[in-house]
Amino acid sequence: xxxxxxxxxxxxxxxxxxxxxxxxIMDGNGRWAKKRGLPRSAGHKAGxxxxxxxxxxxxDLVIKYVTFYAFSTENWxxxxxxxxxxxxxxxxxxxxxxxxxxKAGNNKIKFIGEREGIREDLLxxxxxAEEETDSHxxxxxYLAVNYGSRQEIVSAVNKLIKEGKTEINEKDISDxxxxxxxxxxxxxxxxxxxxxxxLLWQAAYSEFWFSDVLWPDFKKEDLYSALREFEKRNxxxxx
Ligand code: FPP
Numbered sequence: 001x002x003x004x005x006x007x008x009x010x011x012x013x014x015x016x017x018x019x020x021x022x023x024x025i026m027d028g029n030g031r032w033a034k035k036r037g038l039p040r041s042a043g044h045k046a047g048x049x050x051x052x053x054x055x056x057x058x059x060d061l062v063i064k065y066v067t068f069y070a071f072s073t074e075n076w077x078x079x080x081x082x083x084x085x086x087x088x089x090x091x092x093x094x095x096x097x098x099x100x101x102x103k104a105g106n107n108k109i110k111f112i113g114e115r116e117g118i119r120e121d122l123l124x125x126x127x128x129a130e131e132e133t134d135s136h137x138x139x140x141x142y143l144a145v146n147y148g149s150r151q152e153i154v155s156a157v158n159k160l161i162k163e164g165k166t167e168i169n170e171k172d173i174s175d176x177x178x179x180x181x182x183x184x185x186x187x188x189x190x191x192x193x194x195x196x197x198x199l200l201w202q203a204a205y206s207e208f209w210f211s212d213v214l215w216p217d218f219k220k221e222d223l224y225s226a227l228r229e230f231e232k233r234n235x236x237x238x239x
Pocket of ligand 1: 026027028029030031032044045047048051069070071072075086089090093143190
């Protein structure tokens with residue numbers, strides 16, 4: 001398959017195989033800002049803009065599910081100023097979406113993570129975004145906010161115990177997670193090569209794509225490179 005279209009010399013996006021569920025760890029915002037002598041919040045702001053671009057691109061490509069790791073259960077340990085800046089960016093994004101849910105596209109917005117600890121005004125906007133986009137049939141964008149995968153698995157098991165289960169199987173756990181299907185490809189930029197408590201259960205047979213590019217510099221061409229690599233992977237699922 002041609003990677004460059006002769007006519008436009010642009011990288012083509014005609015993929016023969018796309019991941020059903022793509023996971024993205026948005027990493028490197030802090031280092032991007034530091035390199036420029038800017039506060040970390042400036043890196044997160046630039047990262048939020050890249051999030052918007054990549055969301056649109058996933059929708060154009062018709063990727064069914066994409067999960068962005070936006071804020072982990074461990075990220076509360078960061079300085080209050082930085083946490084507040086990230087929460088303000090979520091709010092901006094949600095207010096923007098609220099202004100025009102229909103024009104915002106056909107994407108379905110969903111949140112995964114613990115609600116406890118998140119401000120009431122944000123929770124209300126999150127609920128509204130989920131409700132307003134529930135009938136959309138395009139890409140489901142999962143935003144992992146106050147998310148930790150170990151905690152997700154523990155909650156799933158506790159839920160099953162409450163339901164009276166005394167013995168469980170894999171399907172029981174899968175069905176009790178935050179409704180994310182198994183992940184096919186995980187992208188992590190910024191040179192780090194670890195999962196950091198992201199989709200541990202769902203990533204059992206996931207492929208990985210790492211790159212040194214910092215998230216605020218991540219372009220749709222980087223997404224294409226990851227997807228091009230994914231097409232070539234020989235997935236055997238242990239068989
Ligand atoms: C990791 O980079 C990034 C985060 C912990 C926050 C990610 C948040 C955003 C991209 C903004 C999200 C906004 C919307 C609207 C979804 P880091 O800070 O750990 O970077 P570093 O490793 O270089 O320090």
